[in-house]
Amino acid sequence: MNGFFVLAADEEISSELQTALLSWKRRKPKANVYEMARRTWYLGKWIHHSGWYPDWQRRLYRRDAAKFTGLIHEALRFEGAPGRLAGDLLHYTVRTFAEHKRRWSAIRHWRRSNLLENGKKRWRRRCGWLRHGVFSRIFVLRGGFLDGYRGALISRMAARSVKLKYGKLGKLLAAQRAQRSMPG
Numbered sequence: 001m002n003g004f005f006v007l008a009a010d011e012e013i014s015s016e017l018q019t020a021l022l023s024w025k026r027r028k029p030k031a032n033v034y035e036m037a038r039r040t041w042y043l044g045k046w047i048h049h050s051g052w053y054p055d056w057q058r059r060l061y062r063r064d065a066a067k068f069t070g071l072i073h074e075a076l077r078f079e080g081a082p083g084r085l086a087g088d089l090l091h092y093t094v095r096t097f098a099e100h101k102r103r104w105s106a107i108r109h110w111r112r113s114n115l116l117e118n119g120k121k122r123w124r125r126r127c128g129w130l131r132h133g134v135f136s137r138i139f140v141l142r143g144g145f146l147d148g149y150r151g152a153l154i155s156r157m158a159a160r161s162v163k164l165k166y167g168k169l170g171k172l173l174a175a176q177r178a179q180r181s182m183p184g
Contacts, residue, residue, distance in 0.1 A: 003029070006059045010092050011038070017087025024060070024085065031083030032065035033058050033076060038089040043097065043150055049143030050154045057089055058082055097153065130166070135159035 005021070007013070013021070017036055024034070037054030040047045047053055058066075058076045066078035135155045138144045144151030 002063060003060055004063050007089070008091075012090045012092075014039075014088045014090055017085060017089065020085040020087050021060070029062075029083070032062045032080055033078045033082040034060040034085050035082045036060075036085045036087060036089055038091050040091045040093050042094050042154070044095075045147075045150060047147050047150060047154070049146045050151045051138050051142035051144070052154065054088075055091075056084075059089070060085070101157070131159045131162045134162050 003024075020036075035056045035058040038057045040052050040055065042052075058078075061076060061078065066076050069075055069077050135158065138158055139151060139155035144155045147154070
């Protein structure tokens with residue numbers, strides 16, 4: 001198989017994943033695409049829960065059978081089921097809380113623009129229940145509490161992102177309405 005492996009600049013492969021990749025090279029692949037778990041280093045510690053692990057990433061694929069699409073969070077499009085490799089991609093993403101806030105801000109701007117383009121106008125009600133739901137889902141259901149204060153920060157930032165995203169969306173929609181109502 002003519003495989004292509006994608007590794008981001010802030011990632012490295014664990015020794016277990018390295019072994020799995022070498023084993024993969026020696027045999028005939030059963031799938032066109034393979035995924036592996038990504039483990040994230042956040043504020044000085046590995047995150048094991050909070051919906052961040054395992055963060056399955058499809059990074060090994062046949063160029064003639066799969067294609068990346070999307071702008072910010074690209075997705076690998078292909079047919080069939082992916083195979084899985086043992087081991088982790090080690091993701092060294094956020095060293096400080098300020099860095100986390102900056103990253104969420106950039107992603108939030110893109111998502112907000114996407115919401116506006118898709119005409120999401122019932123934002124007030126969604127903002128309230130989504131914000132609380134996001135925090136609960138990450139902190140309780142996805143085990144964020146097991147990651148300690150880091151899990152609480154991850155949950156809080158995700159909930160804050162929802163609040164800010166929908167708040168800005170409301171301002172953009174109000175500005176659109178005001179512009180339409182102006183004599184022209």
